[in-house]
Amino acid sequence: MNTATNSTLWQIAQQARSMSGAHIPESVRQQARLCILDTIGCILAGSRTEEAQLVLACEPESGDQTATVFGASYRRGLRAAMRINGYLGDVLELNDLIGGHASIGNVSAALALGESLETSGARLLEAVVRGIEVTTRVYESVYPSLRRYTEAGLVPVGIPASFGSAVAAAHLLSLDEEKTLHAMAIAGSLAGWCPAEVIFGHGGSVKPMLFGAQPADAGVTAAQYAKAGMTGPVNLLDSKVGYFATASTDGSFDAAAWNNRWALEQPRRKLHACCGYLHSAADALGKLRLRTGAALQDSRVEVRVPTYVADVVSKDRLPDSPNDARFHLQYCLALVACGADVILPEHSIALADQLQRPEVLAAMQRITVLPDSGLTHYHQCSIAVTDASGQTKVQPGTAPRGSPQEPLGDSEVVAKFHALADPVLGRPRAELFAQQALSLEAVDNVHTWIALLRT
Template sequence: MSAIAEATSTTGRTTRAPTLMLPLADFAHGLDLATLPAEVLRQSRLNILDTLGCIAAGVREQDSRSLIAMERRAQRGPRARVIGHEERFPVEVAARINSYCGDVSEHNDLVGSHASIATLPAAMAVADQCGSTGADLLRAYIAGTEIVTRLYVAYYAWKKSYMDVGIAPPGIINTIGSAAGCAMLMGLDHAATLEAMAIGGGLAGWCPVGAVYDDGASVKPLLHGAWPAGIAVLAARYAAGGMTGPVAVLEAPMGLFATLATHYEAEAVSNPGVWHLANPRRKYHAACGYTHAGADALVALYRELGGKVLADAREIVIHVPFYTHRAVAKTQPPATPTEARFHLPFAAALGALGEDGVKPEHGRDVAQWLARADMQAMLGKIRIVVDERFTHYEQCAVDVVTAAGETIHREGKPPRGAPANPMTAEMVEAKFRANVAGLLSTAEADAYIAMIADIESLPDCDALYRPFERAAAL
């Protein structure tokens, strides 16, 4: 029985906490044609007739013929692989699955605000379909990721509050950049690549902040990368078939930048003067980037003061920027793995209990951690407050009120993985080995690392999948 089924009462009404969706579900479930006013029924029939006529007429339009041809090609055309499976999927589906799997533990990088988890799976799926070389894949990834990061940098410093615009950065810009990479792999010309990006921007999901930081449930890992990756493949395919998109979707008076920010820098898009990939922001912690500074600050305090001081403390106060506070300053314990990965008190408590960072298994085993008395006690004393001094999520400060009533104040440093405190190549390789443990042997992991270091030499992308296919078959 599914979780939804388990949460349904004998009356058929969900027993989850009341939301605005609940009365809508009540309305739909209880709708009875016999009780509706006659005029409602009459006008509804006319609407149906009108709409069906529009559909019938539109089928004969050339643009509709192009769309149908492209969708038919997706159904019958080549398929692409998924890491860890022998089965092949439609290209857009493969892009979504690879991306979802890479985002589900919140361990993927923060280049351009989660760009890689969209741009790489999208490019991999198309490269697998097209028989592209490793160099082709690398080129598409770089182009797509740099485009995403340019868009991110252009407006992020002036972005509106999440309370004013409930759209998280990654969803839309990841779709645009990923579409560019897909178009390149498909061999589209300049004009068609432009259209692919425009179509991607027009079709992109809005990546709702409430679903990211509040109740996204198991669909949340689709938002940052998987949906953008799948839509990007679709957008490039549409452009290949001659479809066009809203090319002014970024700068239009009612466009993306006007929606998300009070200002943007056009030069950051057209001529940034830097390679953003040269200074990446990666994730040491398997949790939302907004939690990393606080988590590392508690790791540092554990090493400095010792676990007993923190365990005996009356209170631990973590200071964060205003714009991140609403997102990660949770007051209730996390109930699911996804919630745990967006929960600053939980991430910080792990550090205070001696864990060196948030690992994927911490979220996976959140129920076991919450059953521990020391975790319950630590969560009870951690409080998250706003500090108006801070403007970026890598900034924080911590006040520890000791058992004796003394306050120990420490200013946080940029967390591991931030550009000012980067993960070394050795750290990235160690993270890879930990992530593939149980799938690849030590020798296989080392060989894979060496292969990616020379990815340009690959005649095709088969080698990206083969070791994991063997693991899946065992």
């Protein structure tokens, strides 16, 4: 069988298979533990939203009940549990930004499959490391030269995470290197294309399926197909009609650049419950509000962001749904101007109440968003605030809280988990779960550990 050893998929698969045992530094392992904990907190919080009832109603009991639905009293079949948990973890837009949104798909896939196989905590952790690292390698191959959403309409999250979830599943299923390669190729073939309109436009309530549920499902299904002998297009990334050419203008994978480099050592985590494209501007405006010592709802605010960011999150209308609110730059900045230090889940869940606040509506009218071609990363922005006297203050944004330049500490990630998980599990059980998550290699069978997430 031709393994296409010169293909990008093969190179990435080879790198992934080396990620085991002592080859994974403790710093990487710790960040992976935190990714698991953070993602589960997001899923638990999502289980208490109205959207949760939609996905639960569409995934009734059927077949073997082998995997836990987090925050619920029951289990579902493997694929149903992955889809439910993947959806719930993305509802509130609090899941991390490593490799796009690598953790939500990879963690949902690995935990459901690991539970059904009764795998060890050590093997589960290695699967998550492999999945997140592979996702990031694919994501970073296209992101620097990503086509504008107005040109391709393709958001680079679901497809990279599908490759990663396939690698995570392949590890848990003990697939050899050739079957791991084909699991990746099949996953990329099955992956959803993440249409930009669903995520940034009038996407309804289906959007959380795209970042977590679909990649998890595609990855595990692909690994099972590969285990049975199915093969896939091993040049799917670098073919002239492949993913790199479709999603970007100059996409390529530099294997040497990843020697001794780990994506997990530069985590991007979320403090704000909104799209990552909004975080830098929200933090920069918050700093200006602190500098002035007063709310800014009566000031004029000019926001400069990268052109591709302005294309999709600058909106000249009110948000029309909780999901739309999480991707609405003017709305989220108006909340900050009116005193919010952090965009909270309640700001979108209770959108109707927020839109009854006259100061929020007034602040939105005074915010102008300008595309700036000189800004190239979504963590870059510039905020200029002009008060009633005509005095202007400027605040650049380069590193929001949670970014690699301004990372959340371990204790802050754990505190975020408790803020999300305690209302669902209760503090004692949440503490026990977190303790075991942070020493995951000591867990002999993840089935017992995951059972703590049932209510």
